[in-house]
Amino acid sequence: MSRIIIVSNRLPTKVQRTDNDLAFTPSEGGLATGLGSIYRAEGNVWIGWPGLVVDDETERQQITTQLRADSMQPVFLNDDEIRGFYEGFSNETLWPTFHYFSQYAVYNEQHWETYVAVNRKYCEAVLEAAGDDDTIWVHDYQLLLLPQMLRKARPHSTIGFFLHIPFPSYELLRALPWRTQLLEGMLGADLIGFHTFGYMRHFLSSVSQLLGYPSQNGRLELKNRTVLIDAFPMGIDYERYANAAASEVAQEHEQNYLAALPNARIILSIDRLDYTKGIAQRLRAFELLLQRYPEWQGQATLIMLVVPSRDQVAQYQELKEEIDELVGRINAEYRTITWNPIHYFYRSLPLEELTALYRMAEVALVTPIRDGMNLVCKEFIASKADRSGVLILSERAGAARELSDALLINPSDMNQLAEAMHEALIMPEEEQKMRLANMQALVQHYNVYHWTRLFMDRLVYTKIKQMTLATEMLDAEEAATLRQQYTTTSQRLLLLDYDGTLAPFHPNPQKAAPSAQMLELLATLSADPHNRVVIISGRDRQTLQRWLGHLPVDFIAEHGVWLRAAGQEWTLFQPMRNDWMKEIRPTLELYVSRTAGSFIEDKDFSLVWHYRRADAELAAVRVRELISHLSFLTSNSDLQVLEGNKVIEIKAAGINKGTAAARWVATYEPDFILAIGDDRTDEDTFGAMPEEAFTIKVGRNNRSLARFHLPGTAEVQELLQSLAEVSVPQ
């Protein structure tokens, strides 16, 4: 049975050195607590760093044995690796960049090299632990290169990747010198998940702009693989928090705390120490609340738990000092003998104490400047079963996309924050309960089990999609059958599309002339008296004539409008009109003037708008606009609008490559047909062919009427070459 191998930088268990022994405790941070609930199931393994440097081999063995008993496998990192990989590239470069704190980002080549080396180290650990059938699930920004490394070693593995932090806008990502490698690293996965649709959109936009892969409905077609991109907002183990909060131990803690804080109106703040969490801003807003609404002095009490984190990174040390100072100043200014405005704890607490805090707080203040998801707010909600309480939540936390019943605030707006605290403190109980109930239903339903299931099911789906495609690939066996039939037949029809089939695309279509090898190949194939080679293209006849007119091949030009049998004159498929062009052309001109880099191609009976050289994202919008514009203009006419590879073409309805190709089949009566094409317009050809024809789609789009696929023009050339070798010259 296949297992799930989870890989993340940090293991869900943290190993620490005590006076004379080792202590094993749960790690802090959303990833560890969120996935901690599932990895033990069904023999799964979690691979990651145990959180301390261990040089001694005996100690390593001891840690490995103990972790293994709990389904974990450690990756040990030395001091240099922690410096360059963890503190350096992960937390001084990627973390600030991905959280829109570019001004904190360090670009250090040495850190990058360590990052690559440590990703490789994780790769080796995974390869050692994982069998071919196992599903590998890689997590987070510390391991962006790992999916690709795994893919190279195990091309057929099932690999999922989930990013727990935001994916930034392209404008932020592009500043990174290693941006391309990072994206390619992620694309080694079969499925890439993000917390929100916004992060997913930013990722797709970066891939399109940096690597040139377009996407459709979250599906990226790489050269030889399909990768799915989707949003999976992570949930928590709802029952775990609800039960812990309801437990006797938690209630006891709560009673003790409340006894020490009589009459307090408790506002709670819990996070790792991190500049992304907006802790300092939150303190200032709390101070503003006390200034603006003095009635809360003596009552409103902020319990602030800050969990130590990444304390070797300069930014974190500075933040620690800033918080210490702010808390000291506010407390000194407002405290009374009986009331302390801020109770500040710099440590981490065990679950029962944590949930006791959630339980007793009237208001949870979760106000990050940026946060991938934020699980604290969901844990607060789960701990409040049958109770009241108000959640104030930053609109820039991923969780805000789901929790619309929270008081959503802009974390940089001090006024709004202070007002929200006031509003929360005076909110009627009924309203609190109503809002909480809605959010509880959601957090309970979309829990961490749901999240895992959804991700895993989608990963299986991705694999099935890829396999369906794989069976359609023209593999060695099918290619041999094709060659064998070719050899034993004598009336062969070869229908070959031009662009994207015989020649790769060029930014300037007039520069996509055939290569010398391709010309030679076509010469050999068309010289065979048993072959009829037809170039079936959307191009104008002049260009085809110029490039290939010297060969004894037939032409179908302008998507079936113009026909020419070898050595004869051009004829029209049927009498045609082009007087509609003067009506449509101004519309295309409008889109050219609105879209730099696009241009119009005039053919005898069709008009084409090309956008290959335009800004890809702008063009995507313009395409939708233009199509809707054209469908309005061409309704009630006998014109059709075709979408091709970076082109939109308008021409007479009823004529296409298929109708023209059918004419060749009918008149020539071939005993062997090979039809190859890459574009949507070639689907018409495929559809018009008899069942036994060898129809081949070039490229990865699996929605094709063709029987087989080939990855690209190089493979087409290879196939034609193998046929040329058995052709008989005249």
Ligand SMILES: O=P(O)(O)OC[C@H]1O[C@H](O[C@H]2O[C@H](CO)[C@@H](O)[C@H](O)[C@H]2O)[C@H](O)[C@@H](O)[C@@H]1O
């Ligand atoms: O491992 P550390 O350097 O100590 O940091 C702790 C973890 O912090 C980050 O958590 C993120 O994941 C959460 C769950 O998806 C999400 O709610 C939160 O918004 C993120 O910041 C980090 O992504 C983890 O890798 C760290 O282990």
Ligand SMILES: O=c1ccn([C@@H]2O[C@H](COP(=O)(O)OP(=O)(O)O)[C@@H](O)[C@H]2O)c(=O)[nH]1
């Ligand atoms: O003393 C504490 C305080 C918090 N947490 C946990 O730390 C996680 C923080 O995750 P979140 O997604 O909110 O932010 P991250 O730290 O991952 O950026 C939550 O699950 C908390 O329950 C913890 O384990 N011990």
Ligand SMILES: [Mg+2]
């Ligand atoms: Mg083509």
